[in-house]
Amino acid sequence: MNCSECDANLNIPDDASVGEIVSCPDCGADFEISKKEGSNVELKQAESVGEDWGE
Amino acid sequence: MSKICIVFDRLRSEEKLLQKEAAGLGHDTSMLDAKITSINTDSKKTDFDFGDVVLERCISYFRGLHFTSCLEFLDVPVINEFDVANNCGNKMFMSLLLKKHNIPTPKTYFSFSKDGATENINKVGFPLVIKPVIGSWGRGVMPIKDKDTLDAMIEIRELTDGPYDRIYYLQELINRPPRDIRIISVDGKAIAAMYRKSDGGFKTNIALGAEPELCEITNEMEDLVANTSKAMGGGILGVDLMEDEKRGLLVHEVNNTVEFKGLVKVAKNNIPKEMVEFAINSVRK
Numbered sequence: 001m002n003c004s005e006c007d008a009n010l011n012i013p014d015d016a017s018v019g020e021i022v023s024c025p026d027c028g029a030d031f032e033i034s035k036k037e038g039s040n041v042e043l044k045q046a047e048s049v050g051e052d053w054g055e
Numbered sequence: 056m057s058k059i060c061i062v063f064d065r066l067r068s069e070e071k072l073l074q075k076e077a078a079g080l081g082h083d084t085s086m087l088d089a090k091i092t093s094i095n096t097d098s099k100k101t102d103f104d105f106g107d108v109v110l111e112r113c114i115s116y117f118r119g120l121h122f123t124s125c126l127e128f129l130d131v132p133v134i135n136e137f138d139v140a141n142n143c144g145n146k147m148f149m150s151l152l153l154k155k156h157n158i159p160t161p162k163t164y165f166s167f168s169k170d171g172a173t174e175n176i177n178k179v180g181f182p183l184v185i186k187p188v189i190g191s192w193g194r195g196v197m198p199i200k201d202k203d204t205l206d207a208m209i210e211i212r213e214l215t216d217g218p219y220d221r222i223y224y225l226q227e228l229i230n231r232p233p234r235d236i237r238i239i240s241v242d243g244k245a246i247a248a249m250y251r252k253s254d255g256g257f258k259t260n261i262a263l264g265a266e267p268e269l270c271e272i273t274n275e276m277e278d279l280v281a282n283t284s285k286a287m288g289g290g291i292l293g294v295d296l297m298e299d300e301k302r303g304l305l306v307h308e309v310n311n312t313v314e315f316k317g318l319v320k321v322a323k324n325n326i327p328k329e330m331v332e333f334a335i336n337s338v339r340k
Contacts (some may be wrong), residue, residue, distance in 0.1 A: 043062045051194075055192075055313055
């Protein structure tokens with residue numbers, strides 16, 4: 001699967017789960033795994049850090 | 056065997072560790088993304104896969120708080136409870152509760168406009184620390200050591216002008232070693248502690264790169280954590296302490312959805328396991 005921003009190859013670990021964030025190694029864009037069924041993975045743009053994020 | 060539901064909005068290592076430990080203890084788990092879950096006033100508990108108890112683990116404070124409100128509306132047991140999240144999520148509410156319960160905490164000043172803040176600071180004098188009432192990871196926390204910094208800070212707040220920008224939370228600057236102490240509290244019991252050392256700067260947040268180092272839990276820390284937990288309403292908390300040169304330990308912050316990826320590296324106790332056991336036992340009582 002390739003990055004929608006820069007087309008670099010995204011390395012998605014086999015044990016990655018829905019909701020996890022994948023970062024593009026080239027441009028740094030963050031994607032969230034929105035669906036994962038076997039090797040079929042769907043990504044969406046991750047939310048940016050919010051003012052209320054944290055503990 | 057019970058079923059535990061972990062509500063999240065960004066799956067971090069903490070949520071995966073909780074899921075793993077719950078499975079290891081023989082419990083079913085469900086992972087629920089709050090971002091894609093909708094609830095309405097006619098919703099029923101049975102419409103969702105909440106299991107016996109929910110661990111609310113959203114990284115967004117407001118999302119988690121409002122989701123918790125829905126869970127309590129549906130009579131779903133949730134950790135932490137709404138009141139606990141509300142108490143810890145707002146630094147002003149938290150400081151007032153700490154003081155009300157006679158827990159040693161830094162002296163803190165509140166103002167509700169730029170003029171009020173300026174008057175307050177002129178009366179108290181520099182230095183002070185300003186913190187946003189909502190926010191984590193040390194964001195927006197800065198020492199105010201002179202009038203120029205004060206004016207710049209007020210100007211920035213006037214420009215952004217969010218509802219919380221009008222609430223000024225100003226705290227005495229504590230003379231302390233360049234570190235603070237994070238203790239994880241589960242139902243009032245201190246289960247693990249670490250020193251968070253700064254890399255030379257003012258802040259000691261792990262999220263900013265502070266190095267975790269194991270801290271032995273003393274009787275004094277146990278008592279402080281138990282009292283702090285009681286003041287906030289219990290549950291799972293991250294209690295932050297500073298070592299004041301004159302007064303000793305001061306509780307300066309209590310966190311609601313505590314992160315522990317730094318502490319698991321050095322802790323003797325199995326932190327996520329203790330959290331899961333507490334959650335399950337809380338609904339068995």
